[in-house]
Amino acid sequence: MNVTYPTASFRQNATPPAASVPLLRVQNxxxxxxxxxxxxxxxxxxxxxxxxxxxxxxxxxxxxxxxVTARTLVGLTGARSHVQADRLTFQGKSIDxxxxxxxxxxxxxxxxxxxxxxxVSLDPLRPVGKEIGEAxxxxxxxxxxxxxxxxxxxxxxxxxxxEPAVKAxxxxxxxxxxxxxxxxxxxxxxxxxxxxxxxxxxxxLDVTIQAQILDLLGETxxxxxxxxxxxxxxxxxxxMADEVIVMRHGEIVEHGSSxxxxxxxxxxxxxxxxxxxxxxxxRGSRLSxxxxxxxxxAERDVTKALAQSDIAQRSRPLLxxxxxxxxxxxxxxxxRTVVNDVSFRLGHGETLGxxxxxxxxxTTxxxxxxxxxxxxxxxxxxEGALWTAATExxxxxxxxxxxxxxxxxxxxxxxxxxxxxxxxxxxxxxRGDPLDRASRRSEVSELLDLVGLSSSFRNRRPLxxxxxxxxxxAIARAIAPRPKIIVCDEPVAALDVSIQAQILDLLGxxxxxLRVSYLFISHDLGVVHHLSDxxxxxxxxxxxxxxxxxxxFLRPRQPYTRKLVAAVPQLRFQAA
Amino acid sequence: MNAAKMIGHQxxxxxxxxxxxxxxxxxxxxxxxxVQFLMPGERAQIIFNAxxxxxxxxxxxxxxxxxxxYGFDQPVIVQYGRYIRDVMHGDLGQSYVQYQPVTDxxxxxxxxxxxxxxxAVLTAWIITITTTVLFAGRDNIWSKALGGLQVFLATLxxxxxxxxxxxxxxxxxxxxxVVGGNTLMGLVLxxxxxxLEIYGFLGQAVLSEFTRVLDxxxxxxxxxxxxxxxxxxxxxxxxxxxxxxxxxxxxxxGKLLSGAVLIEAxxxxxxxxxxxxxxxxxxxxxxxxxxxxxSAALFVATSLFVDLTVxxxxxxxxxx
Numbered sequence: 001m002n003v004t005y006p007t008a009s010f011r012q013n014a015t016p017p018a019a020s021v022p023l024l025r026v027q028n029x030x031x032x033x034x035x036x037x038x039x040x041x042x043x044x045x046x047x048x049x050x051x052x053x054x055x056x057x058x059x060x061x062x063x064x065x066x067x068v069t070a071r072t073l074v075g076l077t078g079a080r081s082h083v084q085a086d087r088l089t090f091q092g093k094s095i096d097x098x099x100x101x102x103x104x105x106x107x108x109x110x111x112x113x114x115x116x117x118x119x120v121s122l123d124p125l126r127p128v129g130k131e132i133g134e135a136x137x138x139x140x141x142x143x144x145x146x147x148x149x150x151x152x153x154x155x156x157x158x159x160x161x162x163e164p165a166v167k168a169x170x171x172x173x174x175x176x177x178x179x180x181x182x183x184x185x186x187x188x189x190x191x192x193x194x195x196x197x198x199x200x201x202x203x204x205l206d207v208t209i210q211a212q213i214l215d216l217l218g219e220t221x222x223x224x225x226x227x228x229x230x231x232x233x234x235x236x237x238x239x240m241a242d243e244v245i246v247m248r249h250g251e252i253v254e255h256g257s258s259x260x261x262x263x264x265x266x267x268x269x270x271x272x273x274x275x276x277x278x279x280x281x282x283r284g285s286r287l288s289x290x291x292x293x294x295x296x297x298a299e300r301d302v303t304k305a306l307a308q309s310d311i312a313q314r315s316r317p318l319l320x321x322x323x324x325x326x327x328x329x330x331x332x333x334x335x336r337t338v339v340n341d342v343s344f345r346l347g348h349g350e351t352l353g354x355x356x357x358x359x360x361x362x363t364t365x366x367x368x369x370x371x372x373x374x375x376x377x378x379x380x381x382x383e384g385a386l387w388t389a390a391t392e393x394x395x396x397x398x399x400x401x402x403x404x405x406x407x408x409x410x411x412x413x414x415x416x417x418x419x420x421x422x423x424x425x426x427x428x429x430x431r432g433d434p435l436d437r438a439s440r441r442s443e444v445s446e447l448l449d450l451v452g453l454s455s456s457f458r459n460r461r462p463l464x465x466x467x468x469x470x471x472x473x474a475i476a477r478a479i480a481p482r483p484k485i486i487v488c489d490e491p492v493a494a495l496d497v498s499i500q501a502q503i504l505d506l507l508g509x510x511x512x513x514l515r516v517s518y519l520f521i522s523h524d525l526g527v528v529h530h531l532s533d534x535x536x537x538x539x540x541x542x543x544x545x546x547x548x549x550x551x552x553f554l555r556p557r558q559p560y561t562r563k564l565v566a567a568v569p570q571l572r573f574q575a576a
Numbered sequence: 577m578n579a580a581k582m583i584g585h586q587x588x589x590x591x592x593x594x595x596x597x598x599x600x601x602x603x604x605x606x607x608x609x610x611v612q613f614l615m616p617g618e619r620a621q622i623i624f625n626a627x628x629x630x631x632x633x634x635x636x637x638x639x640x641x642x643x644x645x646y647g648f649d650q651p652v653i654v655q656y657g658r659y660i661r662d663v664m665h666g667d668l669g670q671s672y673v674q675y676q677p678v679t680d681x682x683x684x685x686x687x688x689x690x691x692x693x694x695x696a697v698l699t700a701w702i703i704t705i706t707t708t709v710l711f712a713g714r715d716n717i718w719s720k721a722l723g724g725l726q727v728f729l730a731t732l733x734x735x736x737x738x739x740x741x742x743x744x745x746x747x748x749x750x751x752x753x754v755v756g757g758n759t760l761m762g763l764v765l766x767x768x769x770x771x772l773e774i775y776g777f778l779g780q781a782v783l784s785e786f787t788r789v790l791d792x793x794x795x796x797x798x799x800x801x802x803x804x805x806x807x808x809x810x811x812x813x814x815x816x817x818x819x820x821x822x823x824x825x826x827x828x829x830g831k832l833l834s835g836a837v838l839i840e841a842x843x844x845x846x847x848x849x850x851x852x853x854x855x856x857x858x859x860x861x862x863x864x865x866x867x868x869x870x871s872a873a874l875f876v877a878t879s880l881f882v883d884l885t886v887x888x889x890x891x892x893x894x895x896x
Contacts, residue, residue: 106802107800108801109802112800115793117793121794124892138803
């Protein structure tokens with residue numbers, strides 16, 4: 001980027017602290033929530049320092065206390081929190097027990113903070129320029145309106161937003177995801193704070209955009225600013241951080257240089273996190289420490305099912321899509337081509353991965369495969385018979401042949417139904433031999449066992465379960481009608497790496513034991529590569545490249561695929 | 577979307593809204609016209625009774641004369657056509673009872689009604705904004721008390737509150753006139769009585785949205801920039817919280833135009849509500865139809881105004 005930073009005028013006047021004093025020092029930090037009699041410790045004896053110009057990453061899974069630790073540094077842990085530390089200093093001054101006015105003076109000016117997902121982190125009703133301007137005006141860094149507008153445009157230009165003067169007057173939803181995140185970063189660096197904290201700054205973004213945002217954060221560090229990067233994505237962290245802090249259950253389990261953490265992890269937890277990342281290396285191996293289950297009951301069922309099925313029929317593709325085209329009308333009334341001439345085949349026992357960035361049309365393809373959406377042109381056939389072109393009445397009895405697992409199972413469960421009822425409902429739709437009540441009951445137990453949940457889950461409700469447990473129930477529901485195909489639409493996108501690893505392992509186990517085929521949709525190239533036999537890459541509704549998973553990801557032929565593969569952050573320092 | 581296209585988009589939307597408004601008013605006119613045939617009794621009888629001041633059976637010759645004069649002897653469809661034509665020319669007919677054009681009758685009463693409705697809604701908004709900004713989402717007793725007060729006010733019968741206000745402030749303390757007429761001082765007590773009831777509903781809608789918005793990430797994001805609490809409340813949360821309140825206000829104003837009868841009665845005020853009640857009890861059909869028609873037109877205008885205001889505050893609505 002060839003824009004110079006418009007700093008000099010609003011850089012802080014404070015003299016830089018002596019070299020011996022780190023920019024930030026946290027010593028024995030403890031944070032708890034709730035009233036005195038039932039206090040919940042979320043951060044336990046955490047100590048670390050951050051030097052100027054360094055990037056320190058805090059990694060951990062949800063509930064590890066990483067975000068709370070960061071929020072402590074700007075005094076925004078919430079009204080019902082108790083913060084206690086032996087020492088909490090920033091630029092040599094104690095920031096322990098600050099009053100509201102002192103905190104406000106520090107926020108934005110001394111420490112900038114970037115939250116994840118700018119769509120909800122920028123006020124949807126205010127132009128983005130106003131949000132950036134707010135950072136300048138609350139600290140009275142700017143006096144006149146003209147100067148303010150000028151500065152806002154400069155800042156947007158600095159973070160690489162095209163047409164900054166136009167974008168400054170637009171609302172967040174009128175900007176692309178990447179531009180929004182850039183604008184949010186502009187609000188945080190408007191006053192050139194000495195420390196920038198970024199909490200999952202790239203989580204909601206596509207890989208290519210993620211790479212750009214990481215570059216932007218890297219530039220901030222190169223200007224001599226310190227960065228605290230909070231992320232669950234270890235590859236992202238390995239690209240950026242000088243030092244890494246691994247947190248679990250509110251405690252630091254390991255703290256070291258990036259080289260040490262990624263090259264020679266000492267703690268078991270760090271090692272398990274690294275092992276859980278799906279990638280080209282992990283193909284064919286298990287990601288989690290769970291053992292492959294025995295599947296006694298399932299095996300019996302499958303053998304029975306196989307015996308019944310026609311061998312000749314199995315040589316044909318199971319699902320075949322031919323020249324799919326789908327248009328949608330946009331808010332401006334214009335017709336947009338969401339899917340343009342996409343064809344694919346899915347064979348028996350095969351996994352076809354569909355990758356693409358948001359808006360590539362991959363979910364629309366999945367919906368057409370499920371015949372939930374009728375293609376404008378082309379058609380999908382299921383086992384050689386009409387599928388999208390059939391009537392809904394004809395499809396209904398064959399619907400049990402094709403199941404689906406979504407990213408967020410919670411919204412696909414009736415929150416008032418027990419887990420037993422959720423699965424039982426799916427069992428009742430099983431074709432062929434109808435089950436009576438008693439055998440359905442025992443079948444529910446078997447299915448829960450199959451997905452690694454105990455029978456005690458049958459009476460629970462979806463809201464009482466964790467994300468990973470919900471996804472297991474969703475899988476049990478999907479396999480209950482004995483489908484031949486399961487469409488998985490971003491099934492692990494909302495899960496922590498270690499949970500993601502367990503779910504991916506489970507899907508792998510089920511595939512080999514139930515001999516189902518997966519149509520596996522994800523934006524995560526590592527996940528797709530780990531699980532898929534063949535891959536289809538989509539961009540702007542077009543199938544850009546298709547082929548064997550290794551061919552596509554290791555030897556991409558199309559420029560777009562190459563760009564996509566190159567943008568995926570790789571784990572650095574890793575021992576071969 | 578470029579600016580020119582946006583404006584084209586916007587005027588198309590406005591044209592569509594105006595057309596649907598005209599259809600609503602036409603439907604109201606048609607409805608009231610045909611409903612009069614469901615009312616018991618000959619129209620001529622009603623007119624005769626009003627003219628003669630007694631309730632005897634109308635003589636045959638009088639019946640024919642009145643029917644001929646008002647055109648009741650024509651086929652219904654001709655009467656309907658004539659009525660719609662008159663309405664389009666701004667003529668709502670003659671009152672059977674008061675011997676004057678309905679437009680004059682309504683014209684005299686509509687001013688006080690609109691004044692009261694807008695004064696009450698405006699006052700309710702002032703109370704809503706003040707109490708919400710001061711107390712909403714705070715972890716203290718006032719915040720909890722506010723919610724309780726709103727529920728209490730919403731359930732309170734407004735005419736009861738009006739009577740209390742009248743007795744205390746007008747009769748005992750003599751601060752305001754007992755029968756205010758159309759004076760500014762006379763507007764104060766009925767406005768307060770109505771505003772407190774409206775505040776009960778409006779305040780709840782705004783308060784709950786305000787509290788919800790305070791937990792949103794963009795609020796946290798703004799705090800992390802160093803924005804103070806008042807700035808958060810005024811610059812960010814209030815705009816969001818105002819939206820459901822504005823939608824609700826449209827409905828409230830529409831309701832007040834013909835529904836403030838009891839309050840008007842307590843304070844001896846003129847108003848559309850009173851006209852409607854009197855006309856209904858004397859079966860003065862043209863006046864009843866006229867009031868309904870004018871209310872419908874005002875309702876259409878208010879809801880258009882409400883939608884435009886919502887779009888001004890939340891420009892995302894323009895695209896919907």
